[in-house]
Amino acid sequence: MIDIKLIEECKGGNFNNFRKLVGLTSPFAFSVAFRMLGDEDQAKDVVQETMITIWQKLKKIKSAEVYKTWIYRIVVNKCYDQLRKRKRNPEFVADEQTWALISNRISEGPSAALENKETSRIISILTERLSPKQKAVFILSDLEEMSSDEISEITGISKSAVKANLHYARKNISEKVEKYL
Amino acid sequence: MQGKIFLKRLKNIYNKKMENEKYIKVLNILRKSKPVLGSTDNIEKEVIKRIARVHQSRLNLSEVIDFLFGWVYIGWVRRSLITASIVLVLVFVYQQSIILKRIDFLSRQTVVIDRENVSTHEDEIEKKLLIYKNSGRRFSSKTITISEKQMKELLESVNELQIKYKDLENLIEEDPELKKLIEKKLIENNRTKINL
Numbered sequence: 569m570i571d572i573k574l575i576e577e578c579k580g581g582n583f584n585n586f587r588k589l590v591g592l593t594s595p596f597a598f599s600v601a602f603r604m605l606g607d608e609d610q611a612k613d614v615v616q617e618t619m620i621t622i623w624q625k626l627k628k629i630k631s632a633e634v635y636k637t638w639i640y641r642i643v644v645n646k647c648y649d650q651l652r653k654r655k656r657n658p659e660f661v662a663d664e665q666t667w668a669l670i671s672n673r674i675s676e677g678p679s680a681a682l683e684n685k686e687t688s689r690i691i692s693i694l695t696e697r698l699s700p701k702q703k704a705v706f707i708l709s710d711l712e713e714m715s716s717d718e719i720s721e722i723t724g725i726s727k728s729a730v731k732a733n734l735h736y737a738r739k740n741i742s743e744k745v746e747k748y749l
Numbered sequence: 750m751q752g753k754i755f756l757k758r759l760k761n762i763y764n765k766k767m768e769n770e771k772y773i774k775v776l777n778i779l780r781k782s783k784p785v786l787g788s789t790d791n792i793e794k795e796v797i798k799r800i801a802r803v804h805q806s807r808l809n810l811s812e813v814i815d816f817l818f819g820w821v822y823i824g825w826v827r828r829s830l831i832t833a834s835i836v837l838v839l840v841f842v843y844q845q846s847i848i849l850k851r852i853d854f855l856s857r858q859t860v861v862i863d864r865e866n867v868s869t870h871e872d873e874i875e876k877k878l879l880i881y882k883n884s885g886r887r888f889s890s891k892t893i894t895i896s897e898k899q900m901k902e903l904l905e906s907v908n909e910l911q912i913k914y915k916d917l918e919n920l921i922e923e924d925p926e927l928k929k930l931i932e933k934k935l936i937e938n939n940r941t942k943i944n945l
Binding site for chain 1: 786
């Protein structure tokens with residue numbers, strides 16, 4: 569958990585405390601960026617850019633309580649930009665190896681933990697047909713375990729739109745899971 | 750019959766549950782496997798470096814402002830001086846751009862008289878002059894570019910021609926026989942009579 573006092577000190581322009589803030593903020597910013605983009609280098613770039621934006625606009629934050637939501641919003645927006653730059657894959661190709669990997673991990677039980685590469689492959693294959701918005705809603709809700717209020721604030725869409733997008737994303741992913749596993 | 754429907758429903762519920770279980774299992778694995786950021790040091794260094802670069806450029810600007818307006822201690826005076834200087838610079842740039850535009854416009858209007866090298870051939874000049882003459886001097890048949898040298902030659906030849914014309918006139922006036930002969934010739938050729 570990020571200390572509110574630390575954020576307040578950073579707002580005052582304390583550079584050393586900002587280093588601490590970068591250390592504390594980077595992991596969860598990376599988590600969202602990596603899950604959204606499925607690419608470690610791009611996710612790191614997004615984290616760096618996010619941190620620079622934070623430093624530039626930290627003074628504009630009215631209260632330190634909204635810091636985490638604010639960071640998520642910056643990360644998600646930067647991920648949208650990255651996803652927009654990418655060319656859309658016209659045809660979905662079911663990767664047999666990835667499905668076999670998911671199947672193996674399920675059979676291994678709850679103790680199974682994936683490496684970054686495996687995680688990115690699985691998320692990519694599951695969310696390939698989803699729009700960036702649906703992808704963001706799914707990741708924030710089902711993987712980052714956030715409430716629909718928080719997601720609505722981060723993505724800037726209404727609560728009902730969040731629920732609709734989430735429903736579509738879940739349905740799409742369940743169909744795939746049922747079909748290939 | 751009812752038993753069959755009940756079995757079908759039960760099968761559907763079972764399938765749905767299995768499907769949900771698979772989905773939940775996949776989700777659980779993904780939730781558990783939080784992406785690991787190897788080390789935050791590199792990101793920290795890179796971020797600090799980039800921020801320092803931005804900071805440095807801002808510092809340079811403030812140093813320049815301090816150098817120029819450091820002698821003013823009253824805040825609002827300093828700010829208004831900075832604003833006035835910015836406005837002056839903007840006006841200067843605007844004026845310069847207008848002057849440049851005017852110069853460009855005028856340079857397109859001027860006739861260039863080249864001292865030595867003129868690409869136009871003499872025959873071409875004659876042709877253009879003929880067009881100009883035939884058109885009743887209304888159309889200039891584009892622009893004629895001639896050198897100063899050619900202009901002098903033209904004036905000299907015109908003067909020479911005038912002198913020769915006067916000589917010829919005097920000669921004809923002095924000799925009535927020659928005058929008669931010329932008039933006769935002109936009538937023969939069905940030409941209009943020239944009043945010499």
